[in-house]
Amino acid sequence: MPILNPILQIKNLTKSYGSVKALSNLTVEVRQGQVFGILGPNGSGKTTTLSILTGVLEQDEGSFSWFGEKSSASVRRRIGSLIETPSFYPYLSLENNLKIIAQIKDCGFGDIPDVLKTVKLFERRKSRFFTLSLGMKQRLGIASTLLGNPEVLVLDEPTNGLDPEGIAEVRELIMQQADKGKTIIMASHILSEVEKVCTDVAILKSGHLLAEGNVRALLKGESLLEVKADNPQLLLQILGDCPFINHFRAENSAVRVSLKEGSNSADLNRFAFEKGLVLSEIILYQKTLESQFLELVKE
Amino acid sequence: MIKLLKIELRKTLNYIPFRILIGLHLVLFIVGIFFLPRVDLKIPFVTILPLYQFPHVWNFTTWISSFYNISLVLLVIMMTCNEFNNKTYKQQLIFGLSRTDLLLQKIILISLLSFYVVLLVGVSSVASGLFYSYKITFNLVFDHSWILAALFVQIFTYLSFGLLFSLIFRNMILSGVVYLMYRVIVEPIIRVNVHEDLRWYFPSKFVTNLTPRPEVLSMIQKNMQGQNQSGDAEIKQMENLMPIGLPIWQNLILTLALIGLLMFASWWILKKRRFN
Structure with a gap:
């Protein structure tokens, strides 16, 4: 171009x-x-x-x-x-x-x-x-x-x-x-x-x-997920080992997860299941300019 | 310049209050000039007809016109404050005029208004002079016509005052009231409190004296009938008691300097003014 x-x-x-x-x-x-x-x-x-x-x-x-x-x-x-x-x-x-x-x-x-x-x-x-x-x-x-x-x-x-x-x-x-x-x-x-x-x-x-x-x-950015499990300690440990995660942050009873490009919620669910953990809830957030904007102006 | 003239004409001539005020000015001026001699005829032994004859008519019509100046000053204040109220100064800057252009537009407006007054006074002086004079020669007719140039400078100065006050206050009523208070109250009060010799150096004085007041008393006297000659000397004495002021050329220099000052102040204010 x-x-x-x-x-x-x-x-x-x-x-x-x-x-x-x-x-x-x-x-x-x-x-x-x-x-x-x-x-x-x-x-x-x-x-x-x-x-x-x-x-x-x-x-x-x-x-x-x-x-x-x-x-x-x-x-x-x-x-x-x-x-x-x-x-x-x-x-x-x-x-x-x-x-x-x-x-x-x-x-x-x-x-x-x-x-x-x-x-x-x-x-x-x-x-x-x-x-x-x-x-x-x-x-x-x-x-x-x-x-x-x-x-x-x-x-x-x-x-x-x-x-x-x-x-x-x-x-x-x-x-x-x-x-x-x-x-x-x-x-x-x-x-x-x-x-x-x-x-x-x-x-x-x-x-x-x-x-x-x-x-x-x-x-475009990254996809954001909010996940919950019955065993939060194990969840945090598994997320720490997961190769397709940018970063994650515990928020109250849930964890906010940012996935690398090309991965989706199914990949994360499968990975947790293989490690012996069943995710009780997965919510997908499409990151919009609005969320970017609100995050930026909040800082 | 032509571009600014065209723009200024478009916004001014299409403004109905402007047309009404100019129309009123014209009608009242004509009434003042041409109906006064008829009133005069009803006073026994006194005539002011010589004021309508060459060469005095130049002084007289100019003097009469000065009573109507205030309406033109208000016109300039109205047109300038409108630009602020309608935010059109801001709009014109955005579209590509400079701040100096904004001032030039209004200088064009006050030049046109000054020219209009000069034309009005010129035409009515010649018309009444030709109508009332017994003796008409080229010298007699044009002897005092220089006063039109002085009149132009005079009107231009008053209107420049109006422009400056509008740029300072941006509000029609405030600008008008401040202008009137300055002319009628503030300057006269200061003037009477300073030394006699300094009084001629105040703006209202030297600008007004650009067009000398007609020697009304002696002219009326000359036409009094049935009076003895002894009154002549008395009236001459009365005329002498009236202060004359500075020579015209000094008034002119002071006025031109004042115009320079008013224009610089207007330019500086427009340069610094926030338009949002």
Whole structure:
């Protein structure tokens, strides 16, 4: 697989609000074509990160570059960004709002009907922004990011506040754009969203990077079992001798076991039986990003 | 620059409260200028018609226009605070304007408003001058027209004050109240408590004095009928009692320096402002 160009390089980015450290030494790289999720609970520094990257905030320390260039207004015109809630002139029509953005981006008005059709708002193009529902406003926000066909989209909680239908529509839109080869950087506190949409993920907590990597690799991980037996002492002894176990840990009356790749619960059951122990209970846990995430943020 | 002008025009001209306020300004100005002479005719022996004749008309219309400046300052405050309320400053930064561009947009707005006032005063001065003057020569008509340039600088300065206060407070009512309190209460109180010679160096004074007040008393006197000549000297004396202030060129230098200061402060605030 060819090594793709880095689109965004972040080095030691740090930002404090008074005594509160919102972001601490964040170092991340996003490459062309990735759908990069920034995952973290509320207050973990996701919006701070995206605000710095899009010129709204200035970092205290560290640096970042887009397309190998230092960030500037002209670099930002090559990026379609939606940070927090979409902000438009409430008294202007959708068309006029998009015309202002097109003028800022020097991209002409030709794209406006297309992007409005993409987000299914073409019929409402003459309506004033304040007359739109929350979901429509969010869709217009996404339409505005598509103007000028930018190489990169930066989306902060794009499904925030939407109903299930709206969430599905926005996700669909993001995936369509990803299929077109756009690089997408998306912040979210919703794990399932990141799992469904992103190729890569960085997990933040209290401004610190906890983990980063390919979503599939993080998901694949190891299989987890919870096992019980009438003789716990013997169980622990047998597990210690078992060759296809990564590690195990006794928890109350049960033992949590992590199996090596390629082994399953039947193998463990057979191994224990051969050693003269009948397992009274075996529960399989599929390790998800959620359990990874919860484990990480608990630490 | 053209791009910023187009953007500013789109968001300003489509804003209905802006259209209403500009419309009101225009109507009230026209009423003030063109209906005053009719009122004047009802006062026996006194006429202010010379104020509508060349060359005095330039001073007079400029002076009248200054009463309406506050509505334009409020317009600038409204348009700037709206950008904060609607979070559109933040949005424009994200889409690729620089912080300096955000300031330039509003400089364009206050330039356009200043130009509008100059145009209004220019057209109404020429119109009433041509209508009321008995004698019209090129020199007489254009002798005092330089005042339009001074007027532009003057309006620009007031509007720059409004812009700076909006960028500091980001709230329409607060910015408007602070502006009015500064002009009507704070500066006058400080002024009366300093040495007489220093009073001309306060912003409201040297900016206002860019367009000198018309010599109303002596002009009215000249047209009083049935009065003896002895009143002439008395009125001249009264005019002399009124302080004149600094020469125009000094006012101009001070005002230009003030504009520089206001613009730098506005730029610095926008540079440091958090937009989230």
